[in-house]
Each structure stands twice: as C-alpha cells, then as structure tokens.
Amino acid sequence: MSLFFSQFLNGLQTGSVYALVALGYSMVYGIILLLNFAHGDIIMVGAYAAFYSMTAFHLHPLLSVVLAVAASTLLGVVIEKVAYTPLRQAPRLSLLITAIGVSFLLENGAQLLFGSETKSMSPIVTGNVSLGSMSISKVALLTIAVTVAAMAILTFLVQRTKLGKAMRAVSEDMGAAQLMGISLNKTISFTFAVGSALAGIGSVLYLCAYTQASPTMGSMLGLKAFVAAVLGGIGSIPGAMIGGFAIGLLEALCSAVNLSVWKDGVVFAILILVLLVKPTGIMGRSQAEKV
Amino acid sequence: MSRTPRPKTKLVPQPTTNYLPERDADKRPILETRHLGIDFGGLSAVSDFNVAVGPTEIAGLIGPNGAGKTTIFNLLTNVYKPTRGTILLDGIDTAGKSTTEVNRMGIARTFQNIRLFRQLSVLDNVLIALNNETRYSALSAILRLPEYWRRERIARDRAMELLSIFDMQPLADQPAGSLPYGAQRRLEIVRALATNPSLLLLDEPAAGMNPSETSELMDNIVKIRDTFQIAIMLIEHDMNLVMGICEVIGVLNFGRIIAKGTSDDIQSNPLVIEAYLGKKKEG
Amino acid sequence: MKQTNTSIRIPMPVRYLINAALIVLLWFILSSLMRSGAITNYWTGIIIMIGINIILAVSLNVATGYLGQLPLGHAGFMAVGAYAGGIFMRAVPVQEFLRAGNAGASVPYILIALLISALTAGIFGLIIGIPALRLRGDYLAIITLGFGEIIRVVLTNIDSVLGFDFTFGSAGLKRIPKYSSFTLVFICVVLTCFIIHTVMKSRHGRAILSIRENEIASESVGVNTTYYKTFAFVLSAMLAGVAGCLYAGYIGSLYPSTFKFMKSIEILVMVVLGGMGSMLGSVLSATVLTVLPELLRSVADYRMVAYSLALVIMMIFRPKGLMGSYDFSLSHLLEKGLCAVRLLFGRKSSEKKGESRE
Numbered sequence: 001m002s003l004f005f006s007q008f009l010n011g012l013q014t015g016s017v018y019a020l021v022a023l024g025y026s027m028v029y030g031i032i033l034l035l036n037f038a039h040g041d042i043i044m045v046g047a048y049a050a051f052y053s054m055t056a057f058h059l060h061p062l063l064s065v066v067l068a069v070a071a072s073t074l075l076g077v078v079i080e081k082v083a084y085t086p087l088r089q090a091p092r093l094s095l096l097i098t099a100i101g102v103s104f105l106l107e108n109g110a111q112l113l114f115g116s117e118t119k120s121m122s123p124i125v126t127g128n129v130s131l132g133s134m135s136i137s138k139v140a141l142l143t144i145a146v147t148v149a150a151m152a153i154l155t156f157l158v159q160r161t162k163l164g165k166a167m168r169a170v171s172e173d174m175g176a177a178q179l180m181g182i183s184l185n186k187t188i189s190f191t192f193a194v195g196s197a198l199a200g201i202g203s204v205l206y207l208c209a210y211t212q213a214s215p216t217m218g219s220m221l222g223l224k225a226f227v228a229a230v231l232g233g234i235g236s237i238p239g240a241m242i243g244g245f246a247i248g249l250l251e252a253l254c255s256a257v258n259l260s261v262w263k264d265g266v267v268f269a270i271l272i273l274v275l276l277v278k279p280t281g282i283m284g285r286s287q288a289e290k291v
Numbered sequence: 292m293s294r295t296p297r298p299k300t301k302l303v304p305q306p307t308t309n310y311l312p313e314r315d316a317d318k319r320p321i322l323e324t325r326h327l328g329i330d331f332g333g334l335s336a337v338s339d340f341n342v343a344v345g346p347t348e349i350a351g352l353i354g355p356n357g358a359g360k361t362t363i364f365n366l367l368t369n370v371y372k373p374t375r376g377t378i379l380l381d382g383i384d385t386a387g388k389s390t391t392e393v394n395r396m397g398i399a400r401t402f403q404n405i406r407l408f409r410q411l412s413v414l415d416n417v418l419i420a421l422n423n424e425t426r427y428s429a430l431s432a433i434l435r436l437p438e439y440w441r442r443e444r445i446a447r448d449r450a451m452e453l454l455s456i457f458d459m460q461p462l463a464d465q466p467a468g469s470l471p472y473g474a475q476r477r478l479e480i481v482r483a484l485a486t487n488p489s490l491l492l493l494d495e496p497a498a499g500m501n502p503s504e505t506s507e508l509m510d511n512i513v514k515i516r517d518t519f520q521i522a523i524m525l526i527e528h529d530m531n532l533v534m535g536i537c538e539v540i541g542v543l544n545f546g547r548i549i550a551k552g553t554s555d556d557i558q559s560n561p562l563v564i565e566a567y568l569g570k571k572k573e574g
Numbered sequence: 575m576k577q578t579n580t581s582i583r584i585p586m587p588v589r590y591l592i593n594a595a596l597i598v599l600l601w602f603i604l605s606s607l608m609r610s611g612a613i614t615n616y617w618t619g620i621i622i623m624i625g626i627n628i629i630l631a632v633s634l635n636v637a638t639g640y641l642g643q644l645p646l647g648h649a650g651f652m653a654v655g656a657y658a659g660g661i662f663m664r665a666v667p668v669q670e671f672l673r674a675g676n677a678g679a680s681v682p683y684i685l686i687a688l689l690i691s692a693l694t695a696g697i698f699g700l701i702i703g704i705p706a707l708r709l710r711g712d713y714l715a716i717i718t719l720g721f722g723e724i725i726r727v728v729l730t731n732i733d734s735v736l737g738f739d740f741t742f743g744s745a746g747l748k749r750i751p752k753y754s755s756f757t758l759v760f761i762c763v764v765l766t767c768f769i770i771h772t773v774m775k776s777r778h779g780r781a782i783l784s785i786r787e788n789e790i791a792s793e794s795v796g797v798n799t800t801y802y803k804t805f806a807f808v809l810s811a812m813l814a815g816v817a818g819c820l821y822a823g824y825i826g827s828l829y830p831s832t833f834k835f836m837k838s839i840e841i842l843v844m845v846v847l848g849g850m851g852s853m854l855g856s857v858l859s860a861t862v863l864t865v866l867p868e869l870l871r872s873v874a875d876y877r878m879v880a881y882s883l884a885l886v887i888m889m890i891f892r893p894k895g896l897m898g899s900y901d902f903s904l905s906h907l908l909e910k911g912l913c914a915v916r917l918l919f920g921r922k923s924s925e926k927k928g929e930s931r932e
Contacts, residue, residue: 035712083886090893093644097846098889100839104882112879223723223835230716261734265727268720272705275717279709368794394796406794408787411780418777419784420795425777429805432776433769439776440586446777486796 002134007256008249013140013209015248016147020202021225022232022240023154024076024195030171030235031191033092037099038079040222041106042196046072046203047213048114051121061124069200076196077189085185103219110215118214125208143205150201151241154194158237163190171235227271233284242282319382321346321522322367322398322490327376328546329366336362337546340376344490344539349516350524351537353557355566359546360526361403364492368400369393381489395423399488401479403495403526409468413459413478416467417450420485424449453481457511472499477508484519491515493525497532505529509536534558542566584909592908601760608756618756622824624864625759626817629766631844631856633813636770638842639851640779641806642786643707644715647722648814649837653830654698655691655815657729657741660750660822662687669751677755684753688762688819695815696808698725703807707800710789722838729830747828754823762820766813767853773809782806786851847888849895859896 021043028036050068053059059067083102087095125142128135158164166187169177178184206221207213224247232243247267254263274281320343328338337359344350352360365371367378369390378385385393408416418425425446431438454460457477462470467478476496483491496512497505509532516523527533533540534554542550542557544566550557557563584592604621607613613621634648663683671680698721706717729741741747773779781802784792793799822828844863848855870877888896 033712035715083890086890087893090889091850093638093846093850094889094893094895096644097843098886100843101882101885101889105879105886108878108882112875219836223719227716227720230713234712261731262727265724265731268723268727272717272720272724275709275713276705279713370790370794390790390793391796391798394794400794402791402794406788406791408784408791410787411783415780415783419780419792419797422777422781423796427777429773429776429778432778433772435772443776482795 004256005134006136007252009136009140009144010255011249011252012245013143013248014251015228015245016143017202017206017209017221017244018225018228018247019241019244020147020150020198020205021222022228022244023151023237024199025222025226025229026232026234026236026240027167027191027195029229031167031188032084032088032095034084034095034099035226036195037096037222038083038102038106039076039195039199040218040225041103041110042072042075042079042199042218043203043206043221044110044213044215044218045075045106046200047207047217048110048119050204050207051119051213054124055121065201065204068204069197072200072203073193073197076192076199080189080192085188103222107215107219114213114215116215118212120212121207123208123211139208143209146201146205150198154198154237157194163187167191224267227267230281231271231274233281236281236283239281239283246282318346320344321381322524323379323382324367325377325379327363327366327378328374329362329371330374335546337366338375339547340366341548342541342551344522344524346489346522347516347520348522348539349512349537350522351533351540352524352526352543353528353530353533353540354543358543360543361494362546363543364400364494364526367393367492368398394486394488397487397489398492399483399486399490400492401476401483401494401496403498405472405475405479407467407475407478407482410466412464413454413467413470414447414450414463416478416482417453417485418446420482421446421449424487450485453485456481456484456515473501473504476500477511480515484515488521490522490524493523493527495526495528497527497529505532508532512536584912597764601757604760605756619824620864620868622754622756622759622820624861625756625763626754626820626824627841627844627860627864628763628857629817629820630814630841631848631860632766632770632853633810633817634841635845635848635851635853635856636782636806636813637810638845639849639856640774640782640786641803641810643803643807644712644842645718645807645810646715646835646838646842647702647718647720647725648810648841649833649835650718650722650725651695651699651811651814652818652821652837653722653725653729653828653833655695655818656822656828656833657747657818658694658815659687659691659819660747660828661740662690663751663753663823664747664749668753669749672751672753680751680753684758684823687753687823688816691815691819692812693815695818696812699808699811700804703804703811707803707807719835719838722833722835726830726833729833741828741830744830747822748826750822750826750828752823752826754820759820759824762816766816767857770809770813770853778802778805843885847885847895849897852895852897855895855897 021039024039024042025036028034028039046068049071050064053064053067054061079102083098084095087098123139125139127138129138129141130136158167163186166177166182167190169180169182170184170187174184177187206217225244228243228247229240230243231246232239232241250267250270251260251263254260254266259266278284322342322344324340324342327340329336340363342350352363354360362371366373369385369388369392373386380393380396380398383396385396385398388396408419411419425442427436427438427442430436451460451463454463457474457480459474459477459481462474467475470478476498480491480493480496493512497508500508512523512525513536515521525533525537534557537554540552540554540557541548542560542563549562549566550560552560604613608618630648630652634645637643637645666683668680668683671677671683702718702721706714706721709717730744733740733743774782781792781797782805784795784797785799785802789799840863844860845856847863848857848859867877867881870880873880
C-alpha cells in the first residue's frame with residue numbers, strides 16, 4: 001500500500017513537470033498550429049540558468065528560480081520573433097522544420113557552451129515529511145504544490161485578463177480576432193512568453209528532482225510533454241494538465257509493475273489508442289472542415 | 292466516428308410531387324429525395340427536403356444566402372451524413388456510401404469555393420477524374436508495359452475531348468491554379484463530367500463570371516445536357532441563368548422548400564417574393 | 575502527335591535510353607575511381623551513406639511531398655527493414671561467402687534480404703497506416719512518431735519477452751555480414767528513383783497527388799482516397815525498409831538507439847530542405863546533408879551549430895526548400911537545348927519538317 005502510494009506520488013511529481021511543459025506546447029499549437037519542437041530545449045536552457053546561478057554565482061535558490069524563469073521567457077519570445085514571425089505566411093511544414101532547426105541549435109549551442117557532459121549539483125530541497133506511517137519527500141510535495149499554483153494562475157490569466165481573452169480569440173479565429181482590433185504580434189508573443197515561463201518553472205522543478213542538467217535533457221522530456229499535450233487534447237489548457245498527470249502516473253504504474261524498461265513504449269501505445277478512439281484527445285474539440 | 296447507418300429502403304413507386312418536363316414524364320426520376328434533413332448541433336439546417344429530378348432535366352435550386360443550398364449538395368454527395376430521410380439515385384439508396392462511392396454511382400459535383408488540384412496541370416485534373424476508367428495496375432506502370440501506354444493514351448484523348456467542350460485544349464499544360472476564375476469554374480465542370488455521371492451538381496457555376504461569360508455558360512450547360520443526356524441540378528444566384536435554362540426550380544428558405552415549379556410559377560409566387568424581399572409591411 | 579513550333583519532344587524509348595546510358599556512365603566513373611583508389615575507402619563509405627540517405631529521403635518524399643502527410647516515424651520503418659535484413663543475413667552463410675571472396679554466391683541471399691526487409695517494413699506500414707491515415711493532419715504525424723518510438727522500445731526489450739537472443743537489445747545486433755557494396759547501393763538508389771518516378775507518372779501517382787492538392791475534391795471525383803493513401807504510405811515504408819537493409823549491410827552492427835526520433839527528423843529535414851515533392855531536391859539535399867558534416871570536421875566543435883543555423887536561415891529565406899517542387903528532367907533539358915538549336919537555324923528546320931509558320 002505504501003509502495004503504491006509512493007509510486008502514485010512519484011507519478012504526480014513527474015506528471016507535474018510534464019504538465020507544465022505540455023501547457024507550452026498546447027498553447028502555442030492552439031494559437032499558431034505549430035508543434036514547437038524547440039519548447040523542450042527551453043527547459044534545458046532554464047535548467048542551466050538555474051544551475052549556474054546556484055553553483056557558479058552562489059545565488060539564493062529563490063533568486064535563481066526567478067532568473068531561470070526570466071531566461072526561459074526571454075528565450076521563448078526571442079525565438080518566436082526571430083525564427084517564427086518571418087514564417088507566419090509560409091507553409092506549415094517549413095515552420096515545423098524551423099522549430100526543429102532551433103531545437104538543434106539550442107542543443108548544440110548548449111553543448112558548445114556548457115560541454116556535453118551531464119552536470120550534477122547537490123540537492124536543493126532535501127528531507128521528508130512524515131504523514132502517519134509514510135514519509136513523503138519534500139521535493140515531491142513542493143513540485144506538486146508549485147504546479148497546482150502555476151496552473152491556477154494560468155487559468156486566471158487566460159480566463160479573466162484582457163490578454164488571455166485575446167489569446168482565446170486568436171486561437172478561435174485569427175482573422176476575425178484581427179478584425180476586432182486584437183494585435184496578433186502582441187498576443188502571439190504573450191503566448192510564447194507564458195508558455196516559456198511555465199517551462200522555466202518546470203525546469204527548476206526538474207532540477208530539484210533530478211539535480212542534474214545536460215544539453216539533451218530537453219529532447220525526451222519535451223517529447224513526453226508533447227505526447228501529454230496531445231493526449232489531453234492539443235490546444236486545450238485543462239487537457240494539457242490532465243495529459244501531463246496521466247503520463248506521469250502511467251510511467252509510475254509501469255515502474256510499479258516492473259515494466260519500467262517498457263514505459264516509453266507503453267506511453268506511446270496508450271497515446272495511439274486514445275487517438276484512434278478519440279482523435280482530438282481527451283479534452284479536444286473537433287473541427288469540421290467547411291465544404 | 293461511429294454512426295448508426297440509415298436504414299436502407301427499396302424503391303417503392305410513389306407518385307412524385309415534382310413537375311417533370313414533357314420528355315421525362317414517363318420515366319422514373321434519376322434522383323429522388325424523401326424527407327431529407329440534417330441537424331447541426333440541434334439546429335435543423337435542412338428539413339423535409341423532397342425532390343425528384345428527371346433523367347435529362349435541368350433543375351435549379353435558389354434561395355437566399357444561408358438557406359441550405361450547398362448543404363443539400365453536401366448531403367446528396369454524402370459529404371455530410373443526413374440525420375433523416377432517404378436519397379435514391381436511380382432507385383438505389385445511397386445511405387452509408389462514401390463520397391467516392393456516391394461519385395461512382397453517378398453523382399458528380401462542382402464546388403462553390405473552387406476546389407481544383409491547383410498545382411497540377413489542367414490535363415491532370417481531368418485525368419484524375421478519369422482514374423476509375425483508366426484501369427492498369429501499379430506494376431504495369433512501373434514496368435511501363437504496353438497496357439500502360441495504351442490506357443494512358445486513351446485517357447489522354449478522352450480528357451482532351453472533354454476539355455474541348457469549353458475549348459480548353461490549349462490550356463492543357465497550364466497549372467489549374469493559374470487559370471482565370473471563369474476558366475477554373477469551367478474546368479471543374481469538365482472534371483465532374485469526366486467521372487461519367489448521370490447527375491451533375493453545379494454549385495454556383497456562374498459566380499464571378501461577366502454577363503457574356505454567363506450567357507455562354509448557359510448555352511454550354513444546355514449543350515452538356517443534350518450531348519451527355521444527363522440530369523443537371525444547379526445552385527445559382529444569377530436569376531437570368533436560372534430562369535433561362537432550368538426546367539424546374541425549387542426555392543429554399545431556412546432549410547425548407549417553400550416553392551417548386553417552372554420559372555413562371557416561381558416568379559409569381561408570393562412566398563418567394565417574401566423570402567427574397569421580406570414581408571410587406573401592413574398598413 | 576501534336577507538335578507546336580517551339581517545342582521538340584524526344585520520343586519515349588530514346589529518353590529512357592539516354593537516361594540509362596548516363597546512369598551506367600556515372601556508375602562506371604565512380605566505381606573505376608574507387609578501384610583505382612582515387613576515391614578512398616573513407617569516401618566510398620560516405621558515398622554509400624549518401625545512397626542510403628537518398629533512398630530514405632525520396633521514400634519519405636512519397637508520403638510527405640506527394641501525398642501531403644507528415645509521418646514522423648520513418649526511422650521506425652528503416653529500423654524494421656534493417657533488423658529484418660540483418661537477422662536474416664546472420665542466419666545464412668553469407669559471411670563465409672564474403673570471406674572466401676565469393677561475392678557471387680551471396681547475391682541471391684542479398685536479394686532475399688532486400689525483399690524480406692521491404693515486405694516486413696511494408697507490413698508494418700500497412701498496420702500503422704490503416705488506422706493512422708483515417709486521421710488528418712498532425713494526428714498522423716503524432717501516431718507515426720509514437721510508432722517509431724514503440725519500435726525502438728520493442729527492439730531494445732523484445733529478447734527478455736521471447737526468452738532468446740533475437741535483436742540483442744541495446745547491446746546491439748553485431749557481426750552482420752557487410753554485403754552493401756557500392757554497386758548494390760547504386761542499383762538500389764536507381765531502382766528506387768525509377769519506381770517512384772514511374773508510379774508518380776501514372777494514374778496511381780496522379781491520384782496520390784490529388785489527395786495532397788484537395789482531398790475533398792479528390793473524393794468527389796471518385797478517387798478512393800483511403801486506398802491511395804495506404805498505397806503511398808506502404809510504398810514509402812517498403813523503400814525505407816530497403817534503405818534499412820542496406821544500412822545493416824554497410825554498418826555491420828545495429829543498435830536501437832540509432833533509430834531514435836531524431837533520425838526520423840533528419841530524414842524529414844532532407845526532404846523539406848530539398849523541396850517538398852521534388853525528387854531531385856531530395857537527392858541533392860540528402861547528398862549535401864551527408865557530405866556537409868564530413869566537410870565540417872575541421873571545425874568539429876562548431877559543425878552541428880553551423881548545421882542547425884544553416885537549417886533555420888534556409889527556412890526563413892527559402893521556406894519552400896531548395897528546389898521548390900521543381901523536378902529535373904534530363905530529357906526536358908535536352909529538348910530545350912534542341913529547341914534553342916532549332917531557333918538558331920529556325921527557318922530551315924521548320925520548313926524541312928513542313929510545318930506552317932503563322
């Protein structure tokens with residue numbers, strides 16, 4: 001029972017990181033229909049930012065967190081402005097290849113700057129909280145708490161603020177939104193900023209959990225988060241959250257039944273099954289093509 | 292995507308409510324719909340749509356914007372699955388058939404917002420429509436067997452012949468997307484004809500054409516009917532065209548047929564005038 | 575045959591003969607340069623990799639450029655083909671033939687291996703294609719991506735399920751006979767391009783293109799879109815299987831990690847960079863992208879950065895790829911040349927042919 005519970009908690013913890021990253025994928029896809037492959041690597045950059053500000057500059061962890069989030073946000077917006085904006089009218093595949101190119105560039109640039117080896121650091125948050133007979137790691141609790149808080153803020157931002165409304169309008173109908181006087185450039189940049197900031201938070205949480213950073217850490221993490229976004233229904237914010245937690249729990253379940261070597265396969269198999277039954281994902285809306 | 296298929300019905304001879312022109316009077320209709328209807332999210336877009344079109348008849352469907360005219364074409368070609376009712380093509384129910392199968396059964400169409408294979412040549416556009424007639428296997432294509440050359444030549448000649456309806460042979464090698472608007476509409480008609488239909492659906496064939504092009508098109512539509520001996524059903528806003536060539540006209544408003552008959556009947560029908568011009572204010 | 579004043583058409587059999595002669599000539603030049611040592615073994619290896627990458631790129635181009643779908647699991651089909659071919663070739667006595675210098679005796683086995691690879695990959699293509707192709711757009715991309723990853727996980731872990739050594743997991747399938755000679759790869763490249771070319775220039779190819787152009791219109795003129803989507807997808811998978819088989823016979827040992835998601839992306843980059851739907855583009859960019867990293871070895875640290883930067887800049891300034899959808903045809907070039915010649919001597923030749931000039 002306690003094993004089950006600890007695996008469940010593990011699942012929620014990994015799922016939190018997936019969910020935070022998945023949100024970025026989902027929001028960007030919802031607004032410009034781009035699978036932003038560079039998104040996974042933004043986590044990597046955020047993780048390095050936090051890593052160096054703590055180890056090399058000995059900054060307070062909280063300040064490092066702020067720096068990491070700021071670095072991710074800035075990077076996300078810069079990528080959008082430099083690489084994606086010129087291609088807004090181009091075929092979608094070209095945009096996709098650009099995203100892949102940016103992803104390559106970030107990974108290889110990081111390799112050049114920081115070296116290809118994995119950098120480890122001492123854990124930031126240590127210790128356990130005992131709850132009855134079970135002890136729960138503080139990191140797990142912190143991760144889940146931060147994620148839930150971030151999601152609450154995001155929901156408020158999207159539902160209540162003017163920019164959030166603009167975002168929803170643009171994802172509904174770009175042309176009509178423009179006619180209503182919504183600035184496309186501003187809204188898209190805002191979306192990238194929010195998505196990247198969430199990835200920044202995710203990167204710090206990742207660092208707390210695994211205490212290491214490497215240039216390629218973003219690719220598999222990004223891929224999983226992307227799967228989470230699709231599973232939940234790409235373009236849907238609650239979907240990305242549900243998808244992230246679902247993938248995290250699924251992986252934990254695989255580990256619990258001693259199938260951890262198969263977990264990547266299981267994740268993708270579930271994804272395929274869900275898509276075959278409900279092609280738009282769990283929370284996605286279907287769109288009929290006008291004939 | 293699982294929908295319960297509509298029950299298939301056999302053709303039971305019923306007196307048709309439709310006016311058939313003289314020469315079609317003793318024939319059975321090529322197209323017949325019974326209580327056809329579709330709902331979009333609880334909203335009824337088309338309801339109780341009943342028509343019968345004779346085998347060589349030119350029928351017109353008019354009505355204000357948003358009346359459901361194009362929806363009816365989408366229903367007839369099974370792009371949309373009807374919520375209610377039956378479509379009989381030459382007495383055979385088309386329920387559960389795919390758009391592809393419906394085309395093979397004999398309904399071809401053009402689109403209101405032109406849907407050509409834009410990057411492909413005019414000739415290729417027609418050849419694609421001849422795909423089902425041009426029978427040879429992938430293997431004989433790869434090995435370039437004599438069968439391939441023969442069938443390709445037949446298809447090419449046929450395509451050129453069809454293009455000649457609108458004198459479009461000189462344009463054969465142009466990309467379809469580069470044609471002027473009117474020519475694109477004409478190419479869509481040629482492409483539809485290439486599938487050898489028994490019923491041709493034209494969705495606003497004269498849209499964007501100037502009066503002289505339109506009058507040429509009118510002659511051509513009649514010519515097509517006379518040469519191919521097929522039924523034609525068209526949606527059009529150009530009243531000169533509709534009143535000029537349609538032997539029977541249906542007026543659609545809010546998804547329902549509000550009037551049916553010859554052009555004279557329609558023009559004097561108070562319901563039609565109301566649908567187009569609004570209700571006359573009393574007092 | 576209609577002939578306008580300004581165009582010359584070379585009759586079909588002659589076209590094929592010209593192309594065939596040039597291909598044989600290219601083979602002869604390359605292989606004699608290799609035999610004489612002017613092309614070192616190192617570069618022979620690179621040329622073989624170029625060939626394999628060309629097959630991968632042109633086969634993906636069938637599904638991407640011609641059919642207009644976006645499969646992200648091409649490396650999965652390559653892996654299936656590579657392992658199928660590799661396992662078969664380890665089981666038959668080809669190693670001994672090659673060691674004894676008796677390459678001729680191994681030819682039938684190589685043909686069988688290629689066939690097995692193509693068929694296995696094709697079957698996988700069918701299994702994944704039938705459900706995936708029902709979905710439109712990005713969902714197909716995601717399903718194929720998932721498939722590619724599942725293949726890799728299965729190749730890594732299948733032995734523990736089977737209970738005997740089959741793929742040797744992440745330790746790798748080693749000691750595969752190295753049967754992929756330059757000539758074999760060359761023939762496969764030529765055949766692949768020929769098959770794709772002839773299929774695309776037939777009713778089947780036109781149907782495939784019509785789906786890319788406008789699927790709804792395609793259905794409305796009676797094209798069985800499900801059939802042709804599956805057809806193109808399976809063809810693409812089979813050829814990727816062939817490339818995998820050649821890869822197994824060139825590299826000699828296979829690891830599941832070779833066929834990661836990034837491998838699929840690499841192939842996709844070749845296709846998009848070359849220009850979607852342009853076979854020549856795929857061939858050129860596969861060549862450039864295989865050679866470029868080798869040439870950049872002197873700046874080893876920066877080469878991947880330079881590569882990715884080039885990719886981004888290329889896309890920003892030429893979003894339709896190097897060649898757009900332009901396809902090269904030697905015969906067309908020759909025809910244009912002949913036209914130019916005729917324009918120079920215009921009056922005379924056209925009078926000879928008895929054509930009227932208006």
